[in-house]
Amino acid sequence: MEPIEKFREILMKQKAYEYVLRVIGWDSNTEAPRGAFTRRAEMLGVISGELFQLQTSKEYQEVVYGLAKRLDELDETTKREIKKAKKNLDKIIKIPQDEFVEYNKLINLSQIVWEDAKKTNDFKSFQGNLEKIVEFIKKFISYYEIDDDPYNVLLDEYEDGMSMKEYDYFFEVLKKDLVPFVKDVLNSGKELNDDFITDFYPKEKQKEFADYLIDVMDFNRDNGLMKESVHPFTWNTHSTDVRFTTRYLENFMFSSIFAAIHELGHATYEQQIAPKWDNTYLNGGTSMGIHESQSRFYENIIGRSKEFWEAHYPKLLEIFPTQLKNVSLDDFYKGVNKVEASFVRVEADELTYSLHIMIRYEIEKMLISGEVEVKDLPEIWNKKMVEYLGIKPKDDVEGVLQDVHWSAGMFGYFPTYALGSAYSAQFYYAMKKEIDINKIVKSNEIKKINSWLKNKIHQYGGSKTPKELLLEVTGEEFNPKYYIQFLKEKYGKLYL
Amino acid sequence: MEPIEKFREILMKQKAYEYVLRVIGWDSNTEAPRGAFTRRAEMLGVISGELFQLQTSKEYQEVVYGLAKRLDELDETTKREIKKAKKNLDKIIKIPQDEFVEYNKLINLSQIVWEDAKKTNDFKSFQGNLEKIVEFIKKFISYYEIDDDPYNVLLDEYEDGMSMKEYDYFFEVLKKDLVPFVKDVLNSGKELNDDFITDFYPKEKQKEFADYLIDVMDFNRDNGLMKESVHPFTWNTHSTDVRFTTRYLENFMFSSIFAAIHELGHATYEQQIAPKWDNTYLNGGTSMGIHESQSRFYENIIGRSKEFWEAHYPKLLEIFPTQLKNVSLDDFYKGVNKVEASFVRVEADELTYSLHIMIRYEIEKMLISGEVEVKDLPEIWNKKMVEYLGIKPKDDVEGVLQDVHWSAGMFGYFPTYALGSAYSAQFYYAMKKEIDINKIVKSNEIKKINSWLKNKIHQYGGSKTPKELLLEVTGEEFNPKYYIQFLKEKYGKLYL
Numbered sequence: 001m002e003p004i005e006k007f008r009e010i011l012m013k014q015k016a017y018e019y020v021l022r023v024i025g026w027d028s029n030t031e032a033p034r035g036a037f038t039r040r041a042e043m044l045g046v047i048s049g050e051l052f053q054l055q056t057s058k059e060y061q062e063v064v065y066g067l068a069k070r071l072d073e074l075d076e077t078t079k080r081e082i083k084k085a086k087k088n089l090d091k092i093i094k095i096p097q098d099e100f101v102e103y104n105k106l107i108n109l110s111q112i113v114w115e116d117a118k119k120t121n122d123f124k125s126f127q128g129n130l131e132k133i134v135e136f137i138k139k140f141i142s143y144y145e146i147d148d149d150p151y152n153v154l155l156d157e158y159e160d161g162m163s164m165k166e167y168d169y170f171f172e173v174l175k176k177d178l179v180p181f182v183k184d185v186l187n188s189g190k191e192l193n194d195d196f197i198t199d200f201y202p203k204e205k206q207k208e209f210a211d212y213l214i215d216v217m218d219f220n221r222d223n224g225l226m227k228e229s230v231h232p233f234t235w236n237t238h239s240t241d242v243r244f245t246t247r248y249l250e251n252f253m254f255s256s257i258f259a260a261i262h263e264l265g266h267a268t269y270e271q272q273i274a275p276k277w278d279n280t281y282l283n284g285g286t287s288m289g290i291h292e293s294q295s296r297f298y299e300n301i302i303g304r305s306k307e308f309w310e311a312h313y314p315k316l317l318e319i320f321p322t323q324l325k326n327v328s329l330d331d332f333y334k335g336v337n338k339v340e341a342s343f344v345r346v347e348a349d350e351l352t353y354s355l356h357i358m359i360r361y362e363i364e365k366m367l368i369s370g371e372v373e374v375k376d377l378p379e380i381w382n383k384k385m386v387e388y389l390g391i392k393p394k395d396d397v398e399g400v401l402q403d404v405h406w407s408a409g410m411f412g413y414f415p416t417y418a419l420g421s422a423y424s425a426q427f428y429y430a431m432k433k434e435i436d437i438n439k440i441v442k443s444n445e446i447k448k449i450n451s452w453l454k455n456k457i458h459q460y461g462g463s464k465t466p467k468e469l470l471l472e473v474t475g476e477e478f479n480p481k482y483y484i485q486f487l488k489e490k491y492g493k494l495y496l
Numbered sequence: 497m498e499p500i501e502k503f504r505e506i507l508m509k510q511k512a513y514e515y516v517l518r519v520i521g522w523d524s525n526t527e528a529p530r531g532a533f534t535r536r537a538e539m540l541g542v543i544s545g546e547l548f549q550l551q552t553s554k555e556y557q558e559v560v561y562g563l564a565k566r567l568d569e570l571d572e573t574t575k576r577e578i579k580k581a582k583k584n585l586d587k588i589i590k591i592p593q594d595e596f597v598e599y600n601k602l603i604n605l606s607q608i609v610w611e612d613a614k615k616t617n618d619f620k621s622f623q624g625n626l627e628k629i630v631e632f633i634k635k636f637i638s639y640y641e642i643d644d645d646p647y648n649v650l651l652d653e654y655e656d657g658m659s660m661k662e663y664d665y666f667f668e669v670l671k672k673d674l675v676p677f678v679k680d681v682l683n684s685g686k687e688l689n690d691d692f693i694t695d696f697y698p699k700e701k702q703k704e705f706a707d708y709l710i711d712v713m714d715f716n717r718d719n720g721l722m723k724e725s726v727h728p729f730t731w732n733t734h735s736t737d738v739r740f741t742t743r744y745l746e747n748f749m750f751s752s753i754f755a756a757i758h759e760l761g762h763a764t765y766e767q768q769i770a771p772k773w774d775n776t777y778l779n780g781g782t783s784m785g786i787h788e789s790q791s792r793f794y795e796n797i798i799g800r801s802k803e804f805w806e807a808h809y810p811k812l813l814e815i816f817p818t819q820l821k822n823v824s825l826d827d828f829y830k831g832v833n834k835v836e837a838s839f840v841r842v843e844a845d846e847l848t849y850s851l852h853i854m855i856r857y858e859i860e861k862m863l864i865s866g867e868v869e870v871k872d873l874p875e876i877w878n879k880k881m882v883e884y885l886g887i888k889p890k891d892d893v894e895g896v897l898q899d900v901h902w903s904a905g906m907f908g909y910f911p912t913y914a915l916g917s918a919y920s921a922q923f924y925y926a927m928k929k930e931i932d933i934n935k936i937v938k939s940n941e942i943k944k945i946n947s948w949l950k951n952k953i954h955q956y957g958g959s960k961t962p963k964e965l966l967l968e969v970t971g972e973e974f975n976p977k978y979y980i981q982f983l984k985e986k987y988g989k990l991y992l
Binding site: 012013015016017019020021023024026027031032033034035036038039040043044045046047050204220221222223224225227237238240241243278 | 508509511512513515516517519520522523527528529530531532534535536539540542543546700716717718719720721723733734736737739774
């Protein structure tokens with residue numbers, strides 16, 4: 001058999017294993033009962049072990065490293081696949097299988113430990129697991145023998161080509177330009193009223209509006225679905241099975257609306273990827289940052305625009321006639337854009353959001369470098385909240401325990417959230433040159449925007465890098481000035 | 497490595513593959529979007545292929561056949577495991593892999609052909625597929641080279657140790673004692689009124705009552721959940737992850753209630769199996785018949801008893817005050833026990849249910865022996881309906897096309913439904929000698945019944961055969977007289 005055919009055959013098997021693990025992940029995250037997880041960890045340990053063997057077998061190594069030496073003979077797509085496959089292989093073959101299996105078990109169990117800790121406001125009960133996770137991650141990185149800072153290795157995993165150098169610059173810009181602007185806004189003396197949002201909005205009614213939004217965003221219902229979970233997320237295996245969740249807080253209706261629009265951004269990206277990438281190494285969205293740029297684009301740039309609510313506020317009024325009786329369209333628009341220093345990242349407004357990320361970035365950097373220890377996290381967290389947002393969490397539930405990511409071993413992931421927001425502004429100004437976004441949103445024709453994004457970004461899946469996409473779509477490299485510009489234009493008008 | 501350790505190792509792997517396939521099956525049957533299935537079939541094809549290789553590998557054969565020769569040296573549990581493993585191996589290795597794959601394709605395809613035939617009332621369009629299925633099944637049985645009647649081989653697959661000899665006797669008793677009794681009831685001139693049940697009962701409210709039933713039955717919510725599906729079913733991977741579904745017909749409230757109670761019977765069985773069987777070949781419920789005896793026990797013997805509704809009718813009234821305004825407890829009790837000759841098995845009442853099964857048993861027997869051909873089924877079906885129930889289906893949708901089983905190649909399965917009902921009565925009289933069932937049900941202490949069943953039946957999982965359980969729990973072999981006795985006592989009072 002030719003090496004390329006052999007590569008395709010092994011890849012197909014790897015995909016099948018990844019597929020079943022992903023489907024089970026969906027179940028774990030949306031409905032599996034508590035009791036399921038011990039046995040599940042055991043069973044998935046076996047399957048992950050099988051996958052690990054496929055991903056590290058001598059045969060696969062020979063094929064990938066063999067092809068990597070003949071890149072010039074390969075077509076463009078295969079060349080990219082082999083490069084990517086080699087990059088992953090270089091790391092994974094250095095991890096002993098038993099440690100890999102043990103780590104996966106730890107991660108599965110840590111979900112529950114974290115959930116319990118969050119329920120009982122007990123960081124200490126989670127600390128041991130988190131310490132083990134960090135230890136594993138550092139050990140794995142040391143196995144890679146990559147000549148770079150360990151945190152750079154993690155950053156690159158979630159955003160191809162990004163390192164502390166770029167992120168430091170990005171966050172410096174935020175610190176220099178955004179932090180003072182946020183202070184101006186918070187000290188402007190002007191307050192946008194969103195009191196109405198804490199009225200009682202029954203879950204079933206919120207669900208009705210979330211369901212309406214599915215069609216507004218032109219999501220394909222044959223190829224996906226919406227469900228409920230504590231922490232909203234998007235999930236996919238391929239373009240014809242893309243699912244997302246939202247959550248319903250009966251005294252905070254914005255949560256379900258903006259989580260749904262946000263996730264619909266991720267979901268639309270995945271639904272619009274060309275199926276031809278399914279069986280290749282280049283399937284799925286290209287990076288976390290680009291993914292987040294799509295969700296933030298839908299959530300903030302579209303979903304928090306005046307035009308969006310001009311089109312859809314009547315529907316919301318229809319569903320909540322009593323609760324919104326005294327709320328005008330303008331009141332509502334201002335309400336969804338209210339800026340305030342708040343504790344919980346996922347409920348943060350558009351303007352202060354990236355400051356929450358900055359805190360996590362700085363903490364991760366210190367944690368991976370060994371400058372701080374897991375046990376110190378609650379204190380550091382609270383200190384930074386005071387420094388950047390001027391408020392101090394009353395407990396760890398409002399603080400360091402709020403996010404699932406670290407319990408799942410995802411270090412280096414958070415920065416892509418802020419990066420995605422910044423990308424989205426850069427894409428926005430590029431799109432604006434070609435189509436009349438305001439008019440399209442106001443006339444409820446979002447499929448035209450989907451179409452633009454499909455054409456420029458989505459269809460390519462993982463076949464273009466984030467850096468290539470930025471350059472091709474916007475004509476320049478990543479530049480945080482657009483993000484600052486967008487926020488200042490919008491919130492200047494609203495507050496200053 | 498010792499053969500037993502090797503056996504355990506391979507078994508553990510098989511279990512992990514079966515586990516992931518089962519979890520994905522749950523997803524397929526409850527929520528996966530239409531678009532998921534093409535890619536899913538491709539991915540699961542790979543995983544099923546891996547499992548098939550594990551189940552038939554030379555290494556596994558050597559271990560199982562090697563141990564089978566040394567049964568005397570093994571402990572009781574391992575001995576049973578090896579016997580069971582050998583029995584399955586004997587069959588599976590004799591089927592050529594290409595025929596196995598072809599048969600699975602045929603089965604997959606036949607689901608859709610059957611669905612379409614049912615939709616369009618066109619048996620002829622399904623006939624060809626069914627003929628091929630029957631042919632395959634007969635061929636596979638011939639490969640097994642088992643010295644027994646082919647239909648006995650099928651019967652034994654679903655109920656260990658059962659053959660035509662036992663079933664013939666069972667159905668003869670029904671014919672002799674039950675058929676005339678049913679005729680008496682139907683000709684009694686007495687009619688129980690259940691008109692109220694076709695009033696409008698909103699789905700959300702029905703869900704509320706189904707949810708209430710979960711606690712009534714003392715189902716462990718940490719180790720399972722209830723969901724919705726078109727066809728109710730119970731699903732499990734191990735005792736701490738047991739799920740079931742019900743369905744909501746807004747103009748037929750009984751459907752959600754009795755489907756929920758029925759499935760809670762299956763689910764309680766699975767939840768109460770001792771975890772020590774998880775990693776053995778003896779996990780899960782022991783047979784289809786014993787399983788059905790538990791669901792039927794909960795659904796009919798408990799769920800349709802006067803005492804049950806004495807305890808729970810107030811709650812139902814609270815949820816449906818308008819719809820049930822003029823319905824007394826006695827009216828309601830009679831309504832849930834209304835007997836009538838009907839066409840569709842799944843909607844049949846407790847008394848006539850097993851006559852529907854008898855028809856299928858007699859037909860399967862003739863079909864496998866070659867006495868009748870597939871093309872004759874509609875006619876034979878209708879003739880037997882007239883003979884046993886006195887009514888003739890107006891078309892094949894009400895007749896031979898109603899059940900999914902044959903299109904899935906499940907011949908020999910139906911008889912276990914009637915058998916389970918009969919088992920449940922035999923267990924009932926044994927239980928009655930030891931605990932006051934009526935009092936327990938009336939005072940809403942069903943966990944005492946669960947406890948009895950756990951102690952006598954559930955905990956053993958697959959480690960005891962149906963025959964052993966019957967003998968140990970009731971002191972005698974299977975005896976259909978208890979079933980007849982139960983039905984005559986109950987329906988005699990209601991009708992005669």
